[in-house]
Amino acid sequence: MSDDVSSLPALRSLARRRVLVAGGALVALRAVPARAQTASELPQVAALADDLAGRVPRFGRLSLVIPRLADNGNAVPLRIAMSGLFPAGTELKSIRLYSPKNPVALMARFDFPAPPAKPEVDMRVRLAGTQRIAAIAELANGELHAAVADVDVTISACLDGT
Amino acid sequence: MTPLDVARAAGAAVLGIALAAGAAWAAPRSGIDYAGADVRAIQSDDAQNPGMLWVDRGRALWSDGPRPCASCHGDAASSMKGVAARHPAWSTAARRVVDLEDRINACRVERQQLPAFARESEDLNALTAFVATQSRGMPVAVDVTGLAQPAFERARDFYVARRGQMNLACASCHVDNAGKRLLAETISEGHGNGYPAYRLEWQAVGSLQRRLRACLFGIRASLPPEGADVLTELELYLAWRASGLTVEAPGVRR
Amino acid sequence: MAFARIQLPPSVKRGDAVEVRISIRHPMETGFRVDDDGRTIARNTLKSLTCRYGDREVLRASLGSGIAANPYLRFHITAVASGDLVFEWVDDAGEHGDARAALVVAG
Numbered sequence: 064m065s066d067d068v069s070s071l072p073a074l075r076s077l078a079r080r081r082v083l084v085a086g087g088a089l090v091a092l093r094a095v096p097a098r099a100q101t102a103s104e105l106p107q108v109a110a111l112a113d114d115l116a117g118r119v120p121r122f123g124r125l126s127l128v129i130p131r132l133a134d135n136g137n138a139v140p141l142r143i144a145m146s147g148l149f150p151a152g153t154e155l156k157s158i159r160l161y162s163p164k165n166p167v168a169l170m171a172r173f174d175f176p177a178p179p180a181k182p183e184v185d186m187r188v189r190l191a192g193t194q195r196i197a198a199i200a201e202l203a204n205g206e207l208h209a210a211v212a213d214v215d216v217t218i219s220a221c222l223d224g225t
Numbered sequence: 226m227t228p229l230d231v232a233r234a235a236g237a238a239v240l241g242i243a244l245a246a247g248a249a250w251a252a253p254r255s256g257i258d259y260a261g262a263d264v265r266a267i268q269s270d271d272a273q274n275p276g277m278l279w280v281d282r283g284r285a286l287w288s289d290g291p292r293p294c295a296s297c298h299g300d301a302a303s304s305m306k307g308v309a310a311r312h313p314a315w316s317t318a319a320r321r322v323v324d325l326e327d328r329i330n331a332c333r334v335e336r337q338q339l340p341a342f343a344r345e346s347e348d349l350n351a352l353t354a355f356v357a358t359q360s361r362g363m364p365v366a367v368d369v370t371g372l373a374q375p376a377f378e379r380a381r382d383f384y385v386a387r388r389g390q391m392n393l394a395c396a397s398c399h400v401d402n403a404g405k406r407l408l409a410e411t412i413s414e415g416h417g418n419g420y421p422a423y424r425l426e427w428q429a430v431g432s433l434q435r436r437l438r439a440c441l442f443g444i445r446a447s448l449p450p451e452g453a454d455v456l457t458e459l460e461l462y463l464a465w466r467a468s469g470l471t472v473e474a475p476g477v478r479r
Numbered sequence: 480m481a482f483a484r485i486q487l488p489p490s491v492k493r494g495d496a497v498e499v500r501i502s503i504r505h506p507m508e509t510g511f512r513v514d515d516d517g518r519t520i521a522r523n524t525l526k527s528l529t530c531r532y533g534d535r536e537v538l539r540a541s542l543g544s545g546i547a548a549n550p551y552l553r554f555h556i557t558a559v560a561s562g563d564l565v566f567e568w569v570d571d572a573g574e575h576g577d578a579r580a581a582l583v584v585a586g
Contacts (some may be wrong), residue, residue: 247524271484271553272486272500272551273500273502274502275548275549275551277484277502278482278483278484278502278503278504278549279504281482281484282482282504304531310535414574423549426504428507428549429506429546429548429549431548
């Protein structure tokens with residue numbers, strides 16, 4: 064689904080049908096990474112490198128669903144999700160989210176004292192400009208999984224001094 | 226006629242004389258139609274719409290205090306239904322056009338014997354959002370005839386007159402260039418039916434007057450003070466332009 | 480006055496994956512904004528947020544300035560028995576907030 068709002072006829076029919084987003088469904092503009100990712104894809108973030116402590120995360124199961132082009136850097140919807148099975152001893156324990164461009168690199172941390180019924184969390188992030196963000200998920204057995212996503216953040220067309 | 230009058234007349238002629246004659250463009254389209262998919266998703270889901278936090282606060286304020294709004298108006302869902310849809314409106318008591326914020330403050334001062342809320346205060350935005358939400362889904366339908374007509378005409382003239390360092394009129398963008406790109410954004414028709422709205426830029430709910438002042442700032446024009454008549458009258462004109470669009474409060478805008 | 484909105488399905492069956500959504504009124508001040516007088520507005524984010532379901536903690540989170548103002552979260556828990564979901568949070572300014580909603584579990 065194109066994010067280009069200048070395709071007005073598609074918008075008109077959307078508005079007419081009054082599409083209601085039920086049950087917290089995100090408008091998923093990009094799901095799993097388009098190409099295979101490796102550790103070399105991770106953005107350079109000191110906090111991320113420190114947390115990895117030399118360990119190499121796996122790619123492929125963790126995904127970041129976030130628009131390619133943000134409407135406004137103040138609030139960009141994001142879903143962090145993990146696919147696959149979690150046999151006993153490999154439950155999802157924590158997720159950390161990192162930004163290379165924000166003044167504070169660790170954007171958020173989620174811990175699951177009880178295994179979540181679904182391995183996913185939705186939130187809205189604040190991005191200080193176009194950048195590649197990264198998420199690291201840790202399982203109960205110490206396994207690390209990573210995902211990255213590139214987001215374009217543009218400035219407002221008009222300055223707002225109010 | 227002064228040179229300024231001539232310029233204004235010429236401006237009106239160039240910038241949307243159809244407006245002056247009484248709206249001959251295709252059916253208006255809400256700002257939400259011009260918004261990106263994410264903004265539309267957030268607005269359409271009350272669980273995600275941050276504006277609902279202001280509506281919730283307004284609901285609490287409605288029943289708060291020794292002489293709350295509820296003591297006269299009871300259940301807002303019935304007593305306030307349609308009120309936002311027909312505002313701004315001429316007020317006989319105030320002898321001018323008033324918007325919803327003015328109405329709420331008038332009640333607060335005259336009936337509740339409380340100090341007026343400051344414009345753009347969180348409480349006033351919350352109460353206005355709560356009252357406006359009672360008209361959600363109803364068509365905007367304001368009366369621009371009779372005693373309101375001079376205000377309507379003043380605002381219509383304002384809308385087509387160029388101003389600011391950038392020498393733009395409201396109509397320059399919102400009539401002549403609606404649908405076109407401005408940097409990464411698409412210019413909307415500039416309707417106010419989504420207000421009070423949670424603007425991502427503000428990270429808070431704000432009034433339509435705040436949005437108008439933001440626009441004037443954007444074209445580097447001088448800003449009228451909050452609550453100024455020129456802004457209230459502009460709100461009336463915009464509501465007329467938006468006739469037929471539904472009240473979307475609390476809207477979500479970029 | 481802390482305002483939060485919790486959304487839960489009206490009723491679920493034991494064992495269901497339950498969608499939990501919460502919206503919290505909080506400015507999530509980054510510490511990099513400047514007010515009209517030129518003074519820096521102090522950083523104030525949700526240092527700690529917890530969710531308990533019955534007597535079990537089901538979520539712990541620390542939301543920094545990289546999370547948008549008026550944070551929204553959506554996650555899932557497994558329905559066990561009817562009971563309250565209780566959210567509690569502390570921000571960088573030391574302010575506490577809480578919100579709760581009842582989960583009705585059939586069967």
